Amino acid sequence: MRTVIRTFRWIVPAILLSASIQSVEAQPASLPPQSRLTLPWTRWWWIGSAVDEKELDISLKMLKDAGFGGVEIAPIYGAKGYESRYVSFLSPRWVDLLRHTVTSAARNDMSVDLTTGTGWPFGGPQVARKDAASRIIVQQYQARGNTPFSAQIKVKEPKQQGAVLQALTAYKGDERIPLMDKVDKEGNLKWTPPAGEWEVYALFSGWTLQQVKRAAPGGEGYTLDHLSAEALPVYLHRFDTAFKGKAPGVRAFYNDSYEVYNADWTPAFFTAFEKNRGYDLRKYIRELASNDSTDLVCRIKSDYRETMSEMLLDNFTRPWTKWAHGYKGVTKNQAHGSPGNLLDLYAAVDIPECETYGSTYFPIPGLRRDSADVRNVDPDPVMLKFASSAAHVAGHPLVSCETFTWLTEHFKTSLSQCKPEVEQAFLAGVNHVFYHGNTFSPQDVPWPGWLFYASVNFVPTNSFWTHVGGLNSYIANVQSVLQTGTADNELLIYWPVYDSWKRPKGKDMSLKVHDIDEWLYPTAFYKQVTALQKAGYSLDFISDGLLKGADVANGEITTNPAAAPYKVLIVPKASLIPVATLEQMISLAEKGATVIFESLPGDVPGLGNLEARRKEFKALLSKLSFKEDNGSQQVVKRGKGQVILSSNVQAALENQGIARETLADQGLRFIRRKDKNSTWYYIVNHTPEKIDQTIPLNKLATTAVITDPISTQFGAIRVSERNGKKAVRLQLLPGQSLLLQVGATLAAGTPQWTYLDAPGNPLTLSGPWQLTFTNGGPFKPADRKLDRLASWTTLSDTAANAYSGAAVYTQTFNLPEKAAKEYVLDLGKVHESARVTINGKDAGIYWAIPFRGRIGAYLRPGKNEIKIEVANLMANRMKYMDQHAIQWRNYHEINFVNINYTAFNAADWPLQPSGLVGPVTITPYK
Template identity: 70%
Template structure:
């Protein structure tokens, strides 16, 4: 089993380094400090809340050892056959288990978050119909002159028995009259028109009758009316009682994505609408019920949607956050899916949380993406930025993300597939990752243990678990940087939500992740954001309400939002803008801001006071006297600043003096943070080409340090001046990331130079015999064998190997006649799916993602060398075997277990997934 190096020579291919992590993770001095928030956290499903103190502590030990910084408790439905072990949600026993978990995590320097409910959305046994999610029901009738309505005014639906009549309006052409006071208790209308034909519209306060999805024992019941202030008080009182008004010690309470279906009403809606919009919605029931594509219908519905947004913010999000603060905890909220202004809802909580759902295509060579195993909606970084933008503008230090939800089909997700997906979230402003997720499972439950139906299963029974620290430590390093300082984004882009709300079709408008192809991607806002990011500008979004609080100063007034970190406000092409927003843009310009407008607003949104508001907008716009400047930009100067009207937004930005980051021209993606007198760059190469050249970084000055988040290595970069700017030498292979720390405040001390890989020689291919043995897996342990060439174990024709899930160890020896190269880079080639490498008995690290390389010169010696490569495959083949042989493993209440298309799961027909090492394994010397 020996290979001998025979000579040297040139190789055209150059490389960088390295995907491995130190066996004992310790952050080097050049990196920011590690704390629990810099580590990844995981959603932690309590199946049936069938937990106890001993098993909880043991599970936390395992999570801590794998590199997790905290857990997010989510009680859900139970497993069949374990009913006797269920613990009812918020019972004294359940609360005691929660407090034990809080104490146990603190002992392990970990944290705990807790959903304010079970399953999702909020609801439970304390939610009576009076406070359950509501929907409006409209019934239509017709009455002719001199006749009376014979049928009662009521909802003929047994499920909606008791739905209260809230308004009854009769229409004759443009004439509308209210008749609610003419309806008796039995629903009889005591009215007959003297003339004409009348259409009657009756509005009832009904219910969605939605139950809590995936509820845990003790959490079953109606979904909460999130628009009702009193409903929230009733809902939270159950928690107060269970906690006995004593803080449970959780870091934050969280709310999952808003999935309250068809909840488009609340009993107090008409009163709130009249107060907020200035007119009576009851007079416009005909328009509310219509889908006719008229401006009037769209305006009424825009006002209706804006009112819903405000009620959700004022009656749920803010008071729920206040309640969390009362327990010395934070609030963490997923606003997406809400029928409201996402930016305002995210901004109202302490930790805005977005979500990645499905998988993204990345042109990284060798990155597996099987079309049959993915969802049909790709995660969109622009959607992720609603959460990060709101947090950045509000000054929130943490932006979290529910990550990897349905990344691929169950049991087919590799760690390598996770890397670019989480990187995309980082690049969108996320700095606090939550895995979706980990299921608590008692030790006596047979393999694969308890699992959640919509998850990448980050559980100890997963064959990649021994290699998971590779991903966790990568995330920890990146988050230590992305939680340092503050965001360094130049542009604020206005989100014209009123253009979105101004739609005649439909009722409420839930802005869902799955519907972005309808409400987000077709818009001019989206296209402008993509164009600006693609050109190399960094940006955040801002809402009307946030703009109204914006201030160009340093932020001494706590009621204001300081915009001193942003250099330009961009108004994308839009049609509708409130007068107050336009007034504020002019005021900000007068105070020194530069505002670039792709177009001027054409009209105001909504219906109330329409003509007076239109007149006010026309007057404002007329006061802006745009004239061409020396660059032929149309400029209206106001006070210390200016408004620029430019169809070519990027040209205007350039003329203002704002330079773009040109690394994007090479396909690199970036995000920046600023801290004291330094700048952090996080750079990622998701292209199919390697980067090996000097590149400009706008903020590069003084000392430039490179930090490799894959390995933790650091060193002083090669940099030089070129045309008055600093350019930095970067080497990144496809799939790699790099962090650059630069600025006059960087303290490099005695740091060594970064070791670039410059001159490759002829690679050594380890083509001799290999020993293959199997460890830590099942359902059977295949026999060990000698291989005359590298071969995946699923290509051996061994039925036991084809069913095997676990680790296989490939071992060989080779001879290195002399050790004289400056570095040696190991490339293990094609691997299914991750590996841990030892060279001469020394731990050379985990190779868990593309490009599956490591620097191993430190471990080699002249003469005989041994290399041992432990490969972990996927869970898929063992699950396939179990389903083919009808071995029971999935028995859960409610949804049980489904596949990626939400149909019953069965792996019996799957092909065998390639497992093991295909290679070639090479070692390349670098002079």
């Protein structure tokens, strides 16, 4: 691990951080400089790799103009009827197109990432069966004592012919006899067992036979054996040959979530197991195949899973990363779904990447969430923190996220629904967002162009495309802060993975996003983490492996020279902890750290050398002579530090003077970044209530500056005292967020922040409105005057019912005098986003709840003109197309499915409200 981290620290500044030198946007003085890194990036599906230079240039320019900083090329299956345009993956023509893409992107101040394969997971035509994903095949036979037993031990599954017999063991009670030496070359066993009834277990090394999912032309074939040290070089050799030793110029090589189904073996597993665990697994095939919850089965399963984790890390993740470094690139990896320790796997790559899949419920008034349009999977912020924790602990500057996967049903996602979902990722430590996603589509493909089946379609044909820059600008502003300095988290939480690995059910244990109700939710770790976060503590997770490299400086725990230190290590309830881990925890205390155990562990995991390890374990615990302290905890001093035992972890933290952020009591959520002499807060209100309070903050200094990350308006605020702590006043409506920098020297001319106090009587822009349809289809509705605002689907115009696109609402109004300190425009209900122009000046994109903005700078006394360009969803036009059987979805493989993975058809959808509903008001604040 240390070698990997050291390599990363030298390579990344040249490859990743150099992007920050090239500023891409004018940035307000209150925020850090922007770059292509601070902008959101997008996964970019190449349908059939049917790309060419001209269309690539056009597409990249459109993405750049919309506010994207980079693309992640993901070649997949093709569209029917365009086969003549397909370009075979890694062919000379394909590589030339890749190099052209890199050059064209650079001209647009963008970067390019590339998945190391097509579709997912890794695999292709270069993967023969010997290098393909493997699985265990176990067959049982019955044998009677003192009776000759004769059978051909051969795999029975027809598709598994050729599977190799690797173990043959007979069992009677606790007695076990290895029989491999009694099997001849043809697989025949002749054996006379001792007295009694015997079960004979045969283990074969077979194959999953899984093919690459959603493969692009030229990428079809078996899935790779990710556990095999021999298979990866064979797989990567195809890339070496295609690249001809010349780096392709991509920023990062990417690996999607681990979806290698049923891959629970590799031919070299027995050898690795005996080397790492110290005993022969061939003797325990019965226990490996069992689901009985005996202690022996649980220990065997734990050792098996730990070995698999090590093999995935050592035989795939680390060598793949080393290979990428050889091409002057870095690695970006989604470890979730892997049968291994997620923290170690995330930390071993340069950019750990998590994933939001599905839709989260937020109690923000007006935020649409139709149960029919969302999957029954909620993104979990604790799950997201595995990636960010690994990055923070290992000192990696970037944490990426595949964002918005299946956020809602196709064509029904608004930009306002994206905002709280991406905010939840930010709050979990993400600072490098990738949209899921954008599909390359040539200009001559009829509307809606080529689309991917599982995506929020961030494509130019989407009605919201002219407003997506609002979301992109917001993300860039937030990420400019979240990529600054280091994470400022005070708590380090040990993840007791062995408590999960001891589960008797199944064999491999893939830690999937979709299965967290099984492997994460029930744990004491999850309950402790969520309780601490709810209370207002900031934290990261650490694994046994990463903890080995931890040290102590000035009483704080350090994990990497590039990482921020932690004030305390917390060990949640854990029944099993390895001896080496417990030794390191005590050693950290002896060096001056504070270690808090919620309860003492009871045993060591695994089977090998068990009694000797138990003896060491008990000896370590016996040296912890705790004494009652403060009533709610027990303490033992160790060297310069201490070990605390307390069932009330929060009380123990309070006793140590480790303060929580009390803004959490109001339901506000936050994340902090430490940058030199200042601290940044990113604060979000996902509650249904307006927040207007003076709230203490732990890191406040004498200066503080608020920035609205949507409008970028900013100003200095007064720091006051409250109960002996520095405090600031925060005003946040439901759905709003802010950036707060404390401790920095105020730049000359920094304005004062205007709080919205003493509202005057609002001016209601009731009408008449001129409504003009500007850009959309399938038909252009008639322009008209409106006496009152309403959805344009209520206009008794069939063209308006089917219309998806933009329409402009125009009105003039009179402002007798401009006497207020600020004016706030409130658009009321908007379906779904709007761009406001006041007196010919762009007053911003109103794309998220609460659809309000400060407009005092744009108003003048007397006559004013306001134009509001509103874009609706794609849904009504898709409904029209399916009602009239207009062909638009015609793809190979999966074609196009709905959110429940059944055939997509929008014909029976209800009409989606569209346009400006209001009421539209302008409120003066004195």
